Amino acid sequence: MATYFTVGPSQLYPSIKNHIQNALKDDILSISHRSKKFFDIYEEVSSQLKEFLNIPADYQILFYGSATECMERLIQNCVTKNTYHFVCGAFSKRFYNVAKDYQKDVLIQQVFIKNNEWFNFDLNFDSNKNPPEMFCVTQNETSTGVKIDLDKIYKLKQDYPQSLIAIDAVSCLPIYQIDFTKIDAVLFSVQKVFGLPAGLGVLIISPKVIQKTQKIKQSYPNYSQGTYFNFEKMTEQSQKWQTPQTPNILAIYLLNQILKDFRALGLDKIRQNIQDKAEIIYDFFDQNKFFKPLVRNLEIRSQTTICLQSPINSDLVLNYLAKNGFIVSGGYGQSQKEQVRIANFPATNYDQTKKLLSVIDSLSLNQF
Ligand SMILES: Cc1ncc(COP(=O)(O)O)c(C=O)c1O
Numbered sequence: 001m002a003t004y005f006t007v008g009p010s011q012l013y014p015s016i017k018n019h020i021q022n023a024l025k026d027d028i029l030s031i032s033h034r035s036k037k038f039f040d041i042y043e044e045v046s047s048q049l050k051e052f053l054n055i056p057a058d059y060q061i062l063f064y065g066s067a068t069e070c071m072e073r074l075i076q077n078c079v080t081k082n083t084y085h086f087v088c089g090a091f092s093k094r095f096y097n098v099a100k101d102y103q104k105d106v107l108i109q110q111v112f113i114k115n116n117e118w119f120n121f122d123l124n125f126d127s128n129k130n131p132p133e134m135f136c137v138t139q140n141e142t143s144t145g146v147k148i149d150l151d152k153i154y155k156l157k158q159d160y161p162q163s164l165i166a167i168d169a170v171s172c173l174p175i176y177q178i179d180f181t182k183i184d185a186v187l188f189s190v191q192k193v194f195g196l197p198a199g200l201g202v203l204i205i206s207p208k209v210i211q212k213t214q215k216i217k218q219s220y221p222n223y224s225q226g227t228y229f230n231f232e233k234m235t236e237q238s239q240k241w242q243t244p245q246t247p248n249i250l251a252i253y254l255l256n257q258i259l260k261d262f263r264a265l266g267l268d269k270i271r272q273n274i275q276d277k278a279e280i281i282y283d284f285f286d287q288n289k290f291f292k293p294l295v296r297n298l299e300i301r302s303q304t305t306i307c308l309q310s311p312i313n314s315d316l317v318l319n320y321l322a323k324n325g326f327i328v329s330g331g332y333g334q335s336q337k338e339q340v341r342i343a344n345f346p347a348t349n350y351d352q353t354k355k356l357l358s359v360i361d362s363l364s365l366n367q368f
Pocket residue numbers: 008066067068069091138140141142143168169170171189201
C-alpha cells in the first residue's frame with residue numbers, strides 16, 4: 001500500500017481504520033443527531049478540543065462542512081463593511097475572494113512573493129479610515145509553504161482592539177501553539193494534521209464574535225447573516241450539543257477518537273515529531289542539487305507543508321514516487337507542474353519520511 005505524503009487529504013492516522021470499524025460496530029453511522037448518543041459525542045469532542053488546545057471555556061465550537069464554508073460564514077456573520085487580508089498564496093487569496101464576493105471593502109496585502117524572499121507584515125492602510133472589521137490571516141499557507149509568526153498576528157489585536165482577528169489554521173493546527181485569548185476565530189478542517197477523512201470544518205469563535213453578530217443584527221435589521229447556519233442559530237444549537245442540520249456524525253465521532261489518541265500521546269511529543277521530521281526534510285532539500293525549498297527565509301518556513309521547486313515537470317516526479325510507494329502533491333493551481341509539495345503530518349513517521357527522501361535521492365540519480 002502507498003504512503004500518502006499529500007498535503008490534504010492525506011495519509012489517515014494509523015488508528016483511524018480501527019475507529020471506523022468501531023463506529024460500524026457501535027452503530028454510530030445510524031444514530032440520530034437528535035439522540036443522547038450524539039449529544040454526548042458533541043459534548044466530549046468540544047471539551048476535548050478545549051483541553052487539548054487550551055481554548056477558553058466561553059469560546060464556542062461550531063461544525064460546518066469545510067474550512068472554506070467557515071471562511072464564508074465568518075464574513076457573512078461578522079462583517080458589514082471591510083476586511084484586511086494578508087495574502088501569501090492561494091488559500092489566503094481564497095479568504096480574500098470570499099469577502100470580495102460578499103462585496104466587502106477588501107484590503108489585500110501581499111506578504112510573500114514567489115522567488116523573491118520579500119516578506120512584509122507591516123500594515124498598509126490609511127489610518128484616517130475606519131479600522132477593518134476583521135483581519136484575516138492564513139497561519140500556514142498550504143499552497144506555498146509559508147508560515148506566519150503568531151506574534152505578528154497577536155500584535156494586530158493589541159493595535160486594533162476593536163477589530164476581529166480570524167486565523168485559517170487548516171494545515172497547521174495543533175502544531176503551532178495558538179494563544180486563543182489573543183484571537184477571535186480559528187478555522188480548520190480535519191483532513192490535514194488530524195489525519196482524518198475530509199468532510200468536516202471546525203470553527204472556534206470567541207464571545208466577541210458573537211457580540212459582533214448581535215450588534216450587526218440590531219444595527220442592520222435588513223442585512224442577511226444567513227439562515228440555518230448563522231452564528232445565532234448555530235450557537236443556540238451547540239449549547240444543546242446539536243446542529244441545525246444533520247451533520248457529518250462519523251467525522252465528528254472520528255475527531256473525538258483522534259483527540260483521545262493525540263491526548264494520550266501528548267501534544268509536546270506530536271510537535272517534537274513534526275519538528276524533527278521538518279528538520280531532516282529541509283536539511284535534505286537545502287543540500288539537494290535539484291529540488292529547492294520554495295521558501296528560503298527560515299523564519300517563515302512551514303513545518304507541516306513543504307513546498308519545493310521541481311527541476312522537471314512535477315508529473316514525472318509524482319509518477320516516479322508513486323511507483324515506489326509514495327504519493328506526494330504537485331504544486332497548487334498554476335504552479336502544479338513546477339512544484340512538488342510534501343506533507344509533514346503526524347500520520348507519517350520518521351522512518352517513512354527517511355524512506356521518501358531516499359527515493360527522491362534515487363530519482364535525482366536516475367533522472368538528472
Ligand atoms: C490553508 C488552507 N485553507 C483552506 C483550505 C480549504 O479547506 P477545505 O477544502 O476543507 O474547505 C485548505 C485546503 O487545502 C487549506 O490548505
